[in-house]
Amino acid sequence: MRRSSLMVAVLLLALLAGSLSAAAQGSLAIVFDVGGRGDLSFNDMGALGGDRAQRELGVTVREVESATTADFLPNLRALARTRQYDLIAGIGFLLQDAMAQVAAEFPNQKFAIMDGLVEGLPNVMSVSFAxxxxxxxxxxxxxxxxxxxxxxxxxxxxxxxxxxxxxxxxxxxxxxxxxxxxxxxxxxxxxxxxxxxxxxxxxxxxxxxxxxxxxxxxxxxxxxxxxxxxxxxxxxxxxxxxxxxxxxxxxxxxxxxxxxxxxxxxxxxxxVSMMKRIDTGVFTAISRALDGTFEGGATLLTLAEGGVSASxxxxxxxxxxxxxxxxxxxxxxxxxxxxxxxxxxxxxxxxxxxxxxxxxxxxxxxxxxxxxxxxxxxxxxxxxxxx
Amino acid sequence: MSQLPAEPAARPKQKAAGAGHMLRGALASLVQVVLAAGIGLAIGAIMMNATGYDWKEAYHALWIGSFGDRWGLFDTLADATPLILTGLTFGLCFRAGYFNIGAQGQMIIGALVAVAVGSSLGGVPTLVAVPLVVLAAGIAGAIWSMPAALLKVTRGVHEVISTIMFNWIAIYLSGYLVFNVMNDPRSAERTVRVAENVRMSALLPGADATSALFISVFIAVFFYWLLYHSPWGYEMRVAGFSHDALRYAGANPMWAVNVTFLLAGLASGIAGATQIIGRPPTYALYGDLSNLGNFGFDGIAVALIGRSHPLGTILAAVFFGALSTGARMMQIIAGVPLDMIRVVHGVVIVALAAPELWSILRRSISRRVASRTAPAASGPAAGKGAQQ
Missing domain, CATH: 3.40.50.2300 (Response regulator)
Known part of the structure; x- marks a missing residue:
């Protein structure tokens, strides 16, 4: 009797846990600047932010590299067209022009740009650092x-x-x-x-x-x-x-x-180096997209929020x-x-x-x-x- | 002039060829292309399999991304637009017997001039402004290719050396001009944008191809006509076979060199313009030239795959564009990293270019053997000419 009730409890817990993690699941796409992974700089930090989101939020992450700056626009578009991603993050201000255009074309898709500014669009969070x-x-x-x-x-x-x-x-x-x-x-x-x-x-x-x-x-x-x-x-x-x-x-x-x-x-x-925490930026953006606190416009991540730090x-x-x-x-x-x-x-x-x-x-x-x-x-x- | 043999240089056997033979030749080269592509894709599949990626999914994504829907198709055409032109640069010179590696530099100069002219034509009607920008960029590219031709004609400097040198000069010159002269004060990384009236509109909303594509195709067709249906083209092709033959026929090979380089530079200069005024969303030149990519050097492979034929170059450029556009979906759907995709593309491209590379090698060997076995007939002057 006690055993079976224990089993029921475990089962319930498992179900609960399952539904909880399902609720937390989401998907994130990261479009890198030219140079891609392995640059020991912004792109790698963006990737670290994606890793953290995967680890802590259970988010699936898709990384897309760009061969030239002319690839930004079609890369962002192709991702937006799938309608599969809760957030599409662009690493670096060079993606500004492309993101402004694609965000206007896909008003229901959430975007975030790191260390850049896309103005006047409610579906783009522009993350800057203090x-x-x-x-x-x-x-x-x-x-x-x-x-x-x-x-x-x-x-x-x-x-x-x-x-x-x-x-x-x-x-x-x-x-x-x-x-x-x-x-x-x-x-x-x-x-x-x-x-x-x-x-x-x-x-x-x-x-x-x-x-x-x-x-x-x-x-x-x-x-x-x-x-x-x-x-x-x-x-x-x-x-x-x-x-x-x-x-x-x-x-x-x-x-x-x-x-x-x-x-x-x-x-x-x-x-020492003064680090702009692109990783924190990516993580913050996907967290906000998932918990409903996402807001378009400029967001300044302060030192207290982990936006900058001494390396x-x-x-x-x-x-x-x-x-x-x-x-x-x-x-x-x-x-x-x-x-x-x-x-x-x-x-x-x-x-x-x-x-x-x-x-x-x-x-x-x-x-x-x-x-x-x-x-x-x-x-x-x-x-x-x-x- | 049109009744002259179509291929005086490469295949003497075809001299008496009728329409049937030509068709058979075309079929044979089609079989060759399909076979080469098959081999390249198979090796690519083995490599992806070995590194833990699903090759079937990857190739499916490649297809979806490049031709699978209308956006993919038009993105493919967008990448093909500059490649047709840089491919023509190498292909035209190659037909005339030169290795012009200077497309990248000529394209950079074209892009710089496109920015300079395009940003100062605000208010001018589009139908006037766009041709002006394109023409200016083309002329700039042509001028940039002239030193290589003149060094060749007057000093015998090999064009591979001089065109590579001029690529570097163009790269450093562009750095200076972008950051110091044409810089956008609000965006230090690039030049000012060109005026809105010279920005070409997208052929399909949501895809990158613009009407610049028609310029590329038009120039390819013009080059085809020039090479195969005009007396000047005939001289160029004969020059490619032998300067002595051309001289014997009463024409001036030096003239052929200059015209060939001018036209080749024109094409790449215009390629630069298409990336500035015909490719959304920035309509400016980045200081690191990242929106020009490697289109100049890729043009060499495009020309080789297209058998240095202007119309073949169009097909090859579309194929090349499909590979780079398909790379997008290979990343998004199949999760293959870009570096791996580039390796696979490299294998496919080498496989496709191999037949042409082989025929170049064979031709140059047979030419060397011919000049060695018949030194008396050609004489010392001719030997010198052949070496140029």
Whole structure:
């Protein structure tokens, strides 16, 4: 008797569980930017978001790569036409035009674009990330590192002077200012840290990034944050060459990466990167599409919501494993890169890490609000007051 | 002139061929194509099977995605549009005996000029503006192919070297122009968009093909007429066989070189324009040239599959377009990753191009043997000419 009732209970539970998981099931399609899986950047992070949705929500995921930018439109259309997906996510702003068109053609299909903006369509969620908050963390680490090393200069090399990049620069300055104030309060000193900034005018010109970084190093910058796409690769090169010329295998000087965990690019010289969490973006979008809270329009994922973060060693490992899965990296290469990343992280003064994580906490709790600048005038205003 | 042999270069045996022989020849090459495609697809199936993908589902998806419904068909035609033109570039030069690898660069230049002209023609009636853009892009492509021809004629520089060099110059020039001169201040990654009145409309709503397709087909037919029904085309083809023969016939081989390169460049320049004004949704050129893809280099394979015949090139381009369009559904329905799909496509393409590659090899061997066995008859001057 007891046994049979137990069995009934188990059966009921199983049924319940079955119906619960069935309710949670859904399907997600991800359209990657050109370059596809294995780019150790946005595409791989988007794929990680899909993996997480599969794991935690039981969602089935279909990944579609694009050979050229001309494939975006037909790829999105073909997916929308199947009417099988609860959400179609596009990775990267290059898909903007195509998504705007397809979303208008299929008003009942939900879309999400990562790090891009599709305006005026209720079925597209445009996910952007609080770059200013993440950049402030980088500023705190950079300034404290400089003070700890007895230096007084840090730098930031940027791409073209567009509004979104002003947000990075002012956020970085705010982090520097916060860290310097904190340092002076703790040590009873009156130190200051100068922030050098250069807009190189290009996102694809490593030579310009290198020239800009070399000039900053010549003026005594010990940490340089790059926000310049491929131009920033020149920043990494300049920092590494500068250090190696002095016989160093590891920084200082240091460079800071952006968008994804770029720490592996110059192992030993990039202790941290400001990550835009495309994975969180994809996961958030599919979750909202499934639980009915999906809303079109611009959505800013803050630091507190996991939209940006300082890269950790685990982030690097996770991403490299994704690259191994995609066949672009071997395990031996991964271990060697990780050793270099570890060396760079250890070379940064502990107090600098402490400053970064303290500021991270303050931003999360809302105790510190990072100023935003999206036009030249506001940026100039903050440059003045953040001296 | 039209009563001249259709194939003076390749098959001397066919000289006395009647209509029956030609039909048999066409049938034979059709059998050859079907066989080659079959072999390629079979190898592709084995490879997909070995890596754990359902080849039947994958090929079904390939069919659905490329010809299975009207959208698939029109997306296929959209990809075929530039490929017809870049295929003509290689094919025309090949008929005249040259390896023009410069389609990619000529296409880039055409695209740049299409943006420059297309963005400044706002308000001009479409029927005037579109031909202007196309013509300007074509002329730009033609001009870009001239240095290779002139270097060939005056200095004997091999066209493979010079056209590859000019591809690189075009790539770097485009980088400079896109980011510094034609840049859209709101979208740093690309140029400004062309004016709305020069954007060609879709043939079928919901698919990518535009009326640019007709331009491609028109030029292919024009090249066919030129090559096989005009005296100039005859000279080009004879030049492909032997410069000495052409000189003996009283024509100037250098003239043939220049005209061939000009027309070839024209086609690829227009290919660039079709990707700017005839392909939704961006109507601009990306700084990394990602919306031009590899159409220039793919044109070489298209021409080889199409046996360097303008009409064969149309068919080959449609087939090629079907492969790239079908790749979409192979990913969506069958879940085969794009890298694997590209491998399978590569195998099919190599299988299809193999017969033509083999005949190139055989021809060049037999030519070398012929020049070695009869040195006295041709003389030193002729030997020099043959080497060019």
């Amino acid at each position: 770059d200013h908050e993440g950049s402030a963390l980088m500023g705190a680490l950079a300034a404290t590192t400089a003070l700890e090393l007895g230096a007084d200069t840090v730098g930031i090399v940027l791409g073209i002077e567009i509004p979104i990049l002003l947000r990075f620069e002012i956020g970085y300055r705010a982090g520097v200012k916060w860290a310097v104030d904190r340092w002076n309060e703790m040590h009873g000193t009156n130190e200051s840290v100068k922030v050098l900034h250069v807009y190189t005018g290009a996102f694809d010109d490593p030579a310009r990034g290198k020239t800009a970084a070399e000039a900053m190093l010549g003026q005594g910058a010990v940490v340089i944050y790059q926000v310049a796409g491929a131009t920033g690769l020149g920043v990494f090169e300049a920092v590494e060459e500068f250090a190696r010329a002095q016989g160093k295998e590891v920084g200082p000087p240091f460079a800071i990466g952006v968008d994804s965990a770029q720490d592996y690019i110059a192992p030993g010289f990039i202790p 950790t060693l685990e982030d690097n490992i996770e991403m490299m494993n994704a690259a191994i899965e995609a066949g672009t990296l071997t395990e031996a290469e991964r271990d060697e890169l990780l050793a270099g990343i570890q060396r760079a992280r250890e070379a940064v003064p502990a107090s600098a890490w402490e400053a970064l994580y303290t500021l991270d906490h303050l931003i999360r709790t809302g105790e510190f609000v990072v100023p935003q600048a999206l036009d030249a005038e506001t940026a100039e205003f903050y440059r003045e007051i953040l001296q």
